[in-house]
Amino acid sequence: xxxxxxxxxxxxxxxxRIYNDWITNYAFSFDKQKFITDFYRQHNDTKAFESxxxxxxxxxxxxxxx
Numbered sequence: 001x002x003x004x005x006x007x008x009x010x011x012x013x014x015x016x017r018i019y020n021d022w023i024t025n026y027a028f029s030f031d032k033q034k035f036i037t038d039f040y041r042q043h044n045d046t047k048a049f050e051s052x053x054x055x056x057x058x059x060x061x062x063x064x065x066x
Contacts, residue, residue: 004052005052005053005056008043011039011043014035015035015036015039018032018035018036
């Protein structure tokens with residue numbers, strides 16, 4: 001489960017950079033549009049992500065590894 005979250009963190013970072021570019025420039029490339037679409041298609045189940053995040057956090061807190 002932690003491995004999945006570790007894979008998602010850089011993807012969310014990239015998504016954040018794309019949104020920041022949009023706010024600054026009001027435009028982004030086709031590749032960035034494709035990234036957003038692919039990201040949404042792959043990770044559109046937010047309940048599963050929230051559950052995994054909460055499980056990781058509670059487990060790391062229990063083990064004092066956060």
